[in-house]
Amino acid sequence: MTDADADTLNRAMMQRDRASAWLGLVVERDDPGHAVVSMVVREEMTNGFGITHGGLVFALADTAFAISCNEDDRVTVAAGADITFLKSTHAGQTLTATAVRRTRSGRTGLYDVSVVDEDGDAVAEFRGRSISTNRTF
Amino acid sequence: MTDADADTLNRAMMQRDRASAWLGLVVERDDPGHAVVSMVVREEMTNGFGITHGGLVFALADTAFAISCNEDDRVTVAAGADITFLKSTHAGQTLTATAVRRTRSGRTGLYDVSVVDEDGDAVAEFRGRSISTNRTF
Amino acid sequence: MTDADADTLNRAMMQRDRASAWLGLVVERDDPGHAVVSMVVREEMTNGFGITHGGLVFALADTAFAISCNEDDRVTVAAGADITFLKSTHAGQTLTATAVRRTRSGRTGLYDVSVVDEDGDAVAEFRGRSISTNRTF
Amino acid sequence: MTDADADTLNRAMMQRDRASAWLGLVVERDDPGHAVVSMVVREEMTNGFGITHGGLVFALADTAFAISCNEDDRVTVAAGADITFLKSTHAGQTLTATAVRRTRSGRTGLYDVSVVDEDGDAVAEFRGRSISTNRTF
Numbered sequence: 125m126t127d128a129d130a131d132t133l134n135r136a137m138m139q140r141d142r143a144s145a146w147l148g149l150v151v152e153r154d155d156p157g158h159a160v161v162s163m164v165v166r167e168e169m170t171n172g173f174g175i176t177h178g179g180l181v182f183a184l185a186d187t188a189f190a191i192s193c194n195e196d197d198r199v200t201v202a203a204g205a206d207i208t209f210l211k212s213t214h215a216g217q218t219l220t221a222t223a224v225r226r227t228r229s230g231r232t233g234l235y236d237v238s239v240v241d242e243d244g245d246a247v248a249e250f251r252g253r254s255i256s257t258n259r260t261f
Numbered sequence: 262m263t264d265a266d267a268d269t270l271n272r273a274m275m276q277r278d279r280a281s282a283w284l285g286l287v288v289e290r291d292d293p294g295h296a297v298v299s300m301v302v303r304e305e306m307t308n309g310f311g312i313t314h315g316g317l318v319f320a321l322a323d324t325a326f327a328i329s330c331n332e333d334d335r336v337t338v339a340a341g342a343d344i345t346f347l348k349s350t351h352a353g354q355t356l357t358a359t360a361v362r363r364t365r366s367g368r369t370g371l372y373d374v375s376v377v378d379e380d381g382d383a384v385a386e387f388r389g390r391s392i393s394t395n396r397t398f
Numbered sequence: 399m400t401d402a403d404a405d406t407l408n409r410a411m412m413q414r415d416r417a418s419a420w421l422g423l424v425v426e427r428d429d430p431g432h433a434v435v436s437m438v439v440r441e442e443m444t445n446g447f448g449i450t451h452g453g454l455v456f457a458l459a460d461t462a463f464a465i466s467c468n469e470d471d472r473v474t475v476a477a478g479a480d481i482t483f484l485k486s487t488h489a490g491q492t493l494t495a496t497a498v499r500r501t502r503s504g505r506t507g508l509y510d511v512s513v514v515d516e517d518g519d520a521v522a523e524f525r526g527r528s529i530s531t532n533r534t535f
Numbered sequence: 536m537t538d539a540d541a542d543t544l545n546r547a548m549m550q551r552d553r554a555s556a557w558l559g560l561v562v563e564r565d566d567p568g569h570a571v572v573s574m575v576v577r578e579e580m581t582n583g584f585g586i587t588h589g590g591l592v593f594a595l596a597d598t599a600f601a602i603s604c605n606e607d608d609r610v611t612v613a614a615g616a617d618i619t620f621l622k623s624t625h626a627g628q629t630l631t632a633t634a635v636r637r638t639r640s641g642r643t644g645l646y647d648v649s650v651v652d653e654d655g656d657a658v659a660e661f662r663g664r665s666i667s668t669n670r671t672f
Contacts, residue, residue, distance in 0.1 A: 137309035146305040168283040172274035179323040183316020202315050208341040411583035420579040442557040446548035453594020460590040478619035
């Protein structure tokens, strides 16, 4: 499968992704092993401390991970992930998640996602563990 | 501070939590070191594979973690977390996250959150790392 | 396979385990999904700060994990693990690692290992991710 | 403090590190935020499956992490770490761990360590979480 094919499959996957639309996620880059996704923090995304809910920072990173790890026509899903929160953000800020493949072998892969704010400050570091299924797109 | 006080502070925190309201989270139990939160998966919470977006499963677990780790009048936040995804779920299902303190010492704590579906099947296992700030509620 | 069979296989595995012997690990309990292993910290196990090398605390926990996750005649190995260090220890102390299965489904499992010192104080919390191979003992 | 100073402190730390000597670790590079450490796998480092004990692969990575995260005169220790095991290795092989700072802010830091064998094949990926204490060297 060519990169262009993977790209097409990823676009189809994202078009059906209702959660990403609901969260207002914008796919800035979508290549096998490399994806960039951004999100504007809305008021309804803040928690009881008035800062962006960690779960939604995770959701942004997880989406960049999902795009980057679906590198061929097999459906690849998240087996798990670890996130470290580095800086609080607020409504109105723009967060950008950049996912890069770290390693991929057989059915499993490891992808690192850095989330930064509009000043480039580190907001979170995420490492996703992927597993490819036997299903195809 | 008594448990009742912590309970009151947690309720105030959750009342200000716009993300939890937006996600439709329901706090079933709210004790220091022990919280239960549920969520009905809505269509807009599903990803491109038609299953619940992992980021929203994380958001549910993270909220139960946030409630359980705010055990006194210091603001306690997530330093990070690890999640393992065990089973896919779909729109219409009810997910329940139960958070339990594993250890807490000084300013840091570790909390385990199990997410199950309405049949009690394991959906995800989450371990959160908390850090208490110098700020108070 | 019965628990007694798994027990026999685990004993054979541990008899061939040269690293565990080298580290002086003692298997206190060896049941499917539940293992207890102890280690006396020796001078040569301390790092440049004079405390037990984190890698050797991990090795202790990892061994308890390996025993507990080999629950049947398939060879099960560690896919990965996360450890949180809670308290420093010194030469002469006895550390005990207790591993308990958290979840197991299909080929993957999750096992929690708590490491305590001789006073029962928490030294480390470890969560191991297992994967069963197609090989048998 | 200059890099040369940090280098001197790290050397002193490693000279006192009995575990590293015991494991036969060789520090190939020792710069703030960047360290390389190698280890020849010995027979006594193998487990019951005849492969390198995961705990000793962790110990190698953890040592590279410890060197790279002690970037100034404050004693910096491991708060925790996550490791993913990618490939089995055997006695006689040489493993090399390369640690690189990912992020550091205030008292906490995140360091990525890649462990490869003599063919450059990925053996493990490790991410360490550091915390600086108030003690100085």
